Amino acid sequence: MIAEKQRLEDINWKNWGPYVSNRQWGNVREDYSPNGNAWHFANHNNAESYAYRWGEEGIAGISDTKQLLCFSLSFWNKKDKMVKERFFGLSNPQGNHGEDIKEIFYYLDNTPTHSYMKMVYKYPINEFPYDDILSENARRNKKQPEYEVFDTGVFDQDEYFDIFIEYCKADYHDILVRVTVCNRSGQDAPIVVIPTAWFRNNWKWGYNDYKGQMTASHEGCIDVDHDSIDIKKIYSRNINAESVFCENETNTPKLQGIEASEKEYYKDGINNYIIHKTPTVNPEKRGTKAALLVDETINAGEFKTFDFRLSPQDLDDPFQDFEEIFAARIAEADEFYHEIQNDVEDKDERNVQRQAFAGLLWNKQFYHYNVGKWLKGDPNYDAPRDFNNYVRNTEWNHLHNKDIISMPDKWEYPWYATWDLAFHCVPYALIDAEFAKGQLLLLTKEWYMHPNGQLPAYEWNLSDVNPPVHAWSCFRVFKIDEKQNGKPDLLFLEKVFQKLLLNFTWWVNRKDKNGKNIFGGGFLGLDNIGAFDRNMVLKDGQHLEQADGTSWMAMYALNMMRIAMELAQYYKVYEDMAIKFFEHYLYIAEAMENLGDGTKGLWNEEDGFFYDVLQLGNGESVSLKLRSIVGLIPLFAVEVIEHKLLENMPNFRERMDWVLKNKPELTKLVSHWDEEGQGRKHLMSILRKNRLTKVLDRMLDEKEFLSTYGIRAMSKVYEEKPFVFSVHGTENVVYYTPAESDSRMFGGNSNWRGPIWFPINFLIVESLQRFHYYYGSSLKVEFPTGSGEKKDLDEVAQNISNRLCSIFLKDDQGQRPFNGCNTKFNHDEHFKDYIMFFEYFHGDNGRGVGASHQTGWTATVAKLLKPRLSV
Numbered sequence: 001m002i003a004e005k006q007r008l009e010d011i012n013w014k015n016w017g018p019y020v021s022n023r024q025w026g027n028v029r030e031d032y033s034p035n036g037n038a039w040h041f042a043n044h045n046n047a048e049s050y051a052y053r054w055g056e057e058g059i060a061g062i063s064d065t066k067q068l069l070c071f072s073l074s075f076w077n078k079k080d081k082m083v084k085e086r087f088f089g090l091s092n093p094q095g096n097h098g099e100d101i102k103e104i105f106y107y108l109d110n111t112p113t114h115s116y117m118k119m120v121y122k123y124p125i126n127e128f129p130y131d132d133i134l135s136e137n138a139r140r141n142k143k144q145p146e147y148e149v150f151d152t153g154v155f156d157q158d159e160y161f162d163i164f165i166e167y168c169k170a171d172y173h174d175i176l177v178r179v180t181v182c183n184r185s186g187q188d189a190p191i192v193v194i195p196t197a198w199f200r201n202n203w204k205w206g207y208n209d210y211k212g213q214m215t216a217s218h219e220g221c222i223d224v225d226h227d228s229i230d231i232k233k234i235y236s237r238n239i240n241a242e243s244v245f246c247e248n249e250t251n252t253p254k255l256q257g258i259e260a261s262e263k264e265y266y267k268d269g270i271n272n273y274i275i276h277k278t279p280t281v282n283p284e285k286r287g288t289k290a291a292l293l294v295d296e297t298i299n300a301g302e303f304k305t306f307d308f309r310l311s312p313q314d315l316d317d318p319f320q321d322f323e324e325i326f327a328a329r330i331a332e333a334d335e336f337y338h339e340i341q342n343d344v345e346d347k348d349e350r351n352v353q354r355q356a357f358a359g360l361l362w363n364k365q366f367y368h369y370n371v372g373k374w375l376k377g378d379p380n381y382d383a384p385r386d387f388n389n390y391v392r393n394t395e396w397n398h399l400h401n402k403d404i405i406s407m408p409d410k411w412e413y414p415w416y417a418t419w420d421l422a423f424h425c426v427p428y429a430l431i432d433a434e435f436a437k438g439q440l441l442l443l444t445k446e447w448y449m450h451p452n453g454q455l456p457a458y459e460w461n462l463s464d465v466n467p468p469v470h471a472w473s474c475f476r477v478f479k480i481d482e483k484q485n486g487k488p489d490l491l492f493l494e495k496v497f498q499k500l501l502l503n504f505t506w507w508v509n510r511k512d513k514n515g516k517n518i519f520g521g522g523f524l525g526l527d528n529i530g531a532f533d534r535n536m537v538l539k540d541g542q543h544l545e546q547a548d549g550t551s552w553m554a555m556y557a558l559n560m561m562r563i564a565m566e567l568a569q570y571y572k573v574y575e576d577m578a579i580k581f582f583e584h585y586l587y588i589a590e591a592m593e594n595l596g597d598g599t600k601g602l603w604n605e606e607d608g609f610f611y612d613v614l615q616l617g618n619g620e621s622v623s624l625k626l627r628s629i630v631g632l633i634p635l636f637a638v639e640v641i642e643h644k645l646l647e648n649m650p651n652f653r654e655r656m657d658w659v660l661k662n663k664p665e666l667t668k669l670v671s672h673w674d675e676e677g678q679g680r681k682h683l684m685s686i687l688r689k690n691r692l693t694k695v696l697d698r699m700l701d702e703k704e705f706l707s708t709y710g711i712r713a714m715s716k717v718y719e720e721k722p723f724v725f726s727v728h729g730t731e732n733v734v735y736y737t738p739a740e741s742d743s744r745m746f747g748g749n750s751n752w753r754g755p756i757w758f759p760i761n762f763l764i765v766e767s768l769q770r771f772h773y774y775y776g777s778s779l780k781v782e783f784p785t786g787s788g789e790k791k792d793l794d795e796v797a798q799n800i801s802n803r804l805c806s807i808f809l810k811d812d813q814g815q816r817p818f819n820g821c822n823t824k825f826n827h828d829e830h831f832k833d834y835i836m837f838f839e840y841f842h843g844d845n846g847r848g849v850g851a852s853h854q855t856g857w858t859a860t861v862a863k864l865l866k867p868r869l870s871v
Contacts, residue, residue: 013114014114015172015173016175019067021055021056021057026043026091032377038460039091049254051204053201058086059072070197081130096141105122106834107119107359110357112431112435114169116166116330117361117362119362121162124161145740159187165179173312189297192293192295206381212229212288217233219239231312234290238294242293245282245290247269265282356427356855370401372399398451401447409839418458418466419466423758430480444495468504471556472555529628544612545602545621547634550591576651586666609694633760642682689779708844712738739847755842758804762804765804768793783796818836819848837854839854
C-alpha cells in the first residue's frame with residue numbers, strides 16, 4: 001500500500017484530478033459579444049449546444065492537467081426536459097441576489113493527489129423545476145430571500161436519488177469510477193446513468209486541426225485515441241451499456257441559424273438522442289464526444305452500483321481488481337487524514353474538517369485565459385468587440401493563464417481571485433504545502449503579474465484592487481511548511497519576496513494619492529461596506545482616504561519586514577530590506593494619526609474607532625462615522641518580534657534604535673519596546689494599548705459586532721438607526737443587513753453590511769493571538785463588553801474561533817447553524833452530517849449565505865479546528 005504522503009512526492013499522481021469546472025457559461029473568457037454581456041452570450045440555455053473556447057464543465061468532472069480529455073457524469077430521470085449534464089443555476093441578472101446555483105450536492109472526501117475522491121449529488125426523481133425557479137426568483141425583490149430548489153417541494157416525500165460518485169486511481173492514468181444510485185423514495189424509479197468523455201475543442205480556432213477520436217470498441221467499451229493522452233480505454237462493468245458518439249462542436253443551425261453543409265453530429269447530439277430519440281448521434285460510432293448509456297430502475301429504498309474504468313491499456317478483465325483497489329485507496333485516505341487530525345478528538349469536528357479539506361480539493365480547476373488572444377479573436381473566430389465602449393481587461397494583454405488553480409467556488413466563482421486564494425493556501429498548507437506554495441508563486445509569475453507590479457484580481461476586472469494579503473499568506477504557509485517538514489523552504493520565500501517588492505511598489509505608486517502614506521481609491525474586496533461605491537470617481541478633487549486601505553498597507557509593510565528578517569537570518573543582504581519596511585510601516589502608522597485633527601482623522605478619539613475620511617476639494621475633510629470592519633482592520637497591522645531574532649541583525653538593531661531615539665513621535669504612536677519584561681519581545685502595532693482596548697470594546701459588544709457566530713462585518717446598531725450620508729446630491733442610507741444584500745452594488749451577490757465573513761474573522765483571531773503573545777495575562781478586556789467578566793486576548797481569540805466553528809458543528813439540539821432552521825438538512829439521516837461551506841453567514845443566526853460551496857476561504861475553519869498548529 002502506497003501511503004498518500006509518498007504519492008505527494010511524485011507529481012505524476014496529480015496528472016488527473018477534479019479539474020473540470022462546474023460552470024463554464026457566463027464567464028468573461030467565453031464572452032465574444034460586442035457589448036460585453038458575458039451572462040447572456042454563453043448561458044445555461046445554450047450551454048448544451050455551445051462548444052467552449054477556454055475550458056469545460058460537468059458534474060464531478062475530471063481531466064488531465066492540460067484538459068485535453070474530460071470525463072464527467074450525467075443523468076436522466078426520464079422526466080426532465082434535458083439530460084442533467086451540468087449543474088443548474090441562475091445568472092446574475094436572473095437571481096434576486098445575483099448568480100446562484102440551484103442544486104444540492106456535497107463534497108465528502110478527497111486526497112491531495114486525488115487518489116480517492118467522493119461526492120454526493122441529490123437528483124430529483126420528478127421533473128427538475130427549472131421554470132419554477134426562474135420565474136419565482138424573477139418575481140422576488142432584493143428584500144426577499146432567494147428561492148431555492150428545496151423550496152419548490154421537489155424533495156418532499158424523499159422523492160430523490162442520492163448519487164454517490166467516487167473516483168480512485170490504480171496508477172497515474174488508470175482511474176476507477178463508482179456511481180452508487182440510492183432511491184430514497186417509496187416508489188421504484190428509472191434513471192439513466194451517462195458517463196461521458198470528450199476532448200476539449202482545440203481544433204476549431206485556427207491554430208491547429210488535430211482532433212483526437214473516440215470510437216466504439218467491444219460491448220461496454222470506448223476506445224480513446226489522442227497523441228497526448230495516455231488513457232486509451234473507457235470500460236463499463238455493464239457490458240450492455242450503449243455507446244453513443246457526437247462531436248464537441250457548436251450546434252450552429254440551432255444557435256446561429258446557419259445551415260450545415262453536410263450532416264453533423266453536434267455537442268448536444270447525445271442529449272437530443274436520449275430525450276427526443278432523434279438521429280443526432282453518429283451511426284458510425286465515432287466522434288470527439290462519447291457516452292455510455294446505462295438504463296436502470298432503482299427499487300424503492302434500494303440502491304444500485306455502476307462501475308467504470310479509464311485505463312491506459314487493454315484489460316482482459318478491467319474489474320477484477322476493482323474492489324481491492326478501492327478498498328486500498330479508501331484505507332490510505334483514512335490513514336492520511338488520521339495523521340492530520342490526530343489532535344482533533346471530537347468526531348463531529350473531524351467530519352467537518354475533513355469535508356472542508358475535501359471541498360478545497362474538489363475546487364481545483366483547469367483555468368485557461370489568454371487575454372491577448374481573447375481580445376483580438378482567433379483566426380477562425382472573430383471577436384466583434386466594440387472597443388469604443390467597455391471591453392474588459394484591455395490592459396492585461398500579457399496575461400496567459402493555463403494552470404490548475406484553486407477556485408473560490410467552481411460554480412459561482414469558477415475563476416481565481418487573488419485575495420481569496422491567499423486564504424485558501426493556509427488550510428492547503430496543512431495537507432499539501434507544495435501545492436500551496438506553488439499557487440502563491442504562480443500569481444507572481446511574469447505571465448500573471450502585470451509589468452507594473454499589480455497582481456491580477458479576478459477575470460471580471462483584472463485591474464480591481466483587493467486587500468494585499470499575499471505576503472501574509474506566503475509567510476503563514478512558509479511557517480506551517482517549516483513546522484511540518486522540519487526545515488525552511490528559503491527558496492520559496494526568496495522568490496515570493498522579490499516579486500512582492502514589485503507589487504508593494506505598485507501599491508505605493510498607484511494607491512497613495514497624495515504621497516502621504518494614506519491609501520484609498522478602491523473597494524478593497526469589501527463590496528458594499530461603504531455608504532457609497534468606494535471605487536466611484538468623486539467630483540471637484542474630492543477623494544476617499546480609507547482606514548482599511550491604509551491598514552492593509554501597514555500590515556503589508558510588516559509582513560514584508562518579517563519575511564526580510566527571516567531571510568536575513570540566512571542571507572545578510574536582506575537586513576537592509578527589513579530596515580526599509582520597518583521604516584515604511586512607521587510612516588504609514590504615523591500618517592493614520594496625523595491626517596487631520598480631532599474627528600477629522602482616521603482615528604476618532606470620541607468614538608474610539610477608525611473611520612474612512614472624505615477629503616473635500618476645499619481642503620476640509622469629513623469623517624464617515626460608519627462603524628464597520630473597516631475600523632477593525634487596523635488590528636491586522638501587528639507584529640511581535642522576539643529579541644533573539646534581532647541578535648543576528650546588528651544593522652537593523654542600530655537603525656531601529658536611532659529611529660526610536662530621534663523620532664519619539666513614532667515610538668509613542670505605534671511601538672512598544674520592552675527590553676526586560678515580556679521575554680524581550682518587541683511589539684509593532686498601529687493600536688497601542690489604549691486604542692486597542694477601545695476598539696475591542698466596540699468589537700466585543702454583542703449590541704455591535706460580536707455575534708454568537710463570530711464578528712459581524714458591520715455594527716448591529718444600524719439595524720434600528722441607519723447611517724445616512726449624502727454624496728453628489730444622493731442620500732445614501734446604510735442599514736445593518738445580516739444576510740443577503742438589499743442592493744445591486746457590485747452585482748448584489750455578496751454583502752458586507754452585517755454578515756460574518758471567515759477571512760476577516762480568521763485575521764481577527766490571528767491578530768488577537770499576536771497581541772496576546774506580547775501582552776500575556778497583563779492585558780485583559782471585558783468579554784463580552786458590559787458583562788463584567790475579564791479575559792486575556794488568547795481566551796478571546798479562542799472564544800471567537802469556537803463561535804466560528806460552531807456554525808458547522810451540531811448544537812445541543814442536533815442542528816448545524818449554517819443549515820438555518822431547515823429540519824430536513826439538520827436531522828434527516830441522509831443530510832445531517834453533510835456540510836456546505838458558504839461564502840458568508842447570517843450575522844445573527846449563522847445561516848449560510850451566498851455561494852454554497854465556497855470552500856476556498858471558508859475552509860480556514862479547518863485551520864481553526866486544528867489546535868496543534870496555532871493560528
